[in-house]
Amino acid sequence: MLQLQAVTKTFGANTAVHAASFSVDRPMMxxxxxxxxxxxxxxxxMMNCLTPASSGEILVNGRDITKLRGAEKRDWQSHCAMIFQQFNLVPRLDVVSNVLHGTLNRRSTLATMFNLYPEDDIIRAIDILDRLGIAEHAPKRAEALSGGQQQRVAIARALMQDPTIILADEPIASLDPMNAQLVMQALRDIHEQDGRMVIANLHTLDTARRYCDRVIGMRQGRIVFDGTPAQLTTGVARDIYGADASFSEATTSTQIETLSARPETVAAQ
Incomplete structure (x- = not known):
């Protein structure tokens, strides 16, 4: 389904990603x-074509998406939904309208200008919100919701695109442990129930082990680990992060029971 071949991105003299290669032959998280x-x-x-690759290929079912331009690129982006750390919602719009923005790529300019949506799309948006446990918030302004609720609205907007792949860039970085677990479970359910590929950037190792089928570790732009959650030992994590023996996973844990048992850790965050 997805294959990266020596994908590199440079910004001037700096190399952000260096010859990244991996392949995925079936939907995974x-x-x-x-x-x-x-x-x-x-x-x-680069996978979403928001940033062009400097070199290399990103193949999706044999098609190199790095070469897409114009309408073809927009069509790919409609099948590859992106979820951001900061939600990227319109704060003063109601929740259901924010979700319906996931259909903008297939709507006319006139319909977009006047905020007109087919009834079927509105019903589907509410159904998706219900699936994510926040349908009762549909008429509220997005800014009235908690961070975890807003991130689930962002996930609902992504699902409105009916994507093949969902990319989540630090989706729980700004959330408390309870909401982090709700968001990660929602992404896991989407993968398992819909058969969609989900790729998420994460900072917490326990989250990667608990929710993911496969973990890729990056250091200074290079892929330095690609394996199963069971293979992600503390020693491997130290190599990925370039840390010494003092490295402790507890400082980044999203496990509620761990944080409850360590109030000094909560205070330090």
Whole structure:
């Protein structure tokens, strides 16, 4: 389904992603981990064609998406939904309208200008919100919701696109542990129930192990690990993050029971 071949992205003299290669032959939930600046976000943005690759190929069912332009690129982006850390909602619009923005790629300019939506799309948007447990918030302004609820609205908007692949760039980085688990479980359910590929950039190792089928580790723009969650040992994590023996996973854990047992960790965050 998806194959990256020596994908590289340079910004001037700096190389953000260096010859990244991996392939996925079936829908999976994949976590990409690494420290800030490791190239994770740039890699996802190249897959979505938000950032052009400097070299290499990204093949989806044999088609190199790095060469797409204009309408073909927009068509690919409609099949490859992107979820961002900061939600990217319209704060003053109601929740259901934000979800319906997932259909903008297939609507006319006139319909977009006057905010007109077919009844079937409105019903589908509410059904998706119900699936994510937030249908009762449909008429509220997006800005009135909590961070976790807003991220689920962003997931609902992505599902309105009916994508083949969902890319999530640090989807839980700004959320508390409870909401982080709700969002990750929603993504996992989408993968399992819909058969969609989900690729998420993550900072927390326990999250990658718990929700992902496969974990890719990046360091300084290079892929340095590609394996199963069981293979992601603390020693491997130290190599990925370039850390010494003092490295502790507890400082990044999203496990509620772990944080409850360590109030000094919560206070430090």
């Amino acid at each position: 994949i976590g990409i981990i690494g420290s800030s600046g490791a190239g994770k976000s740039t890699l996802l943005r």
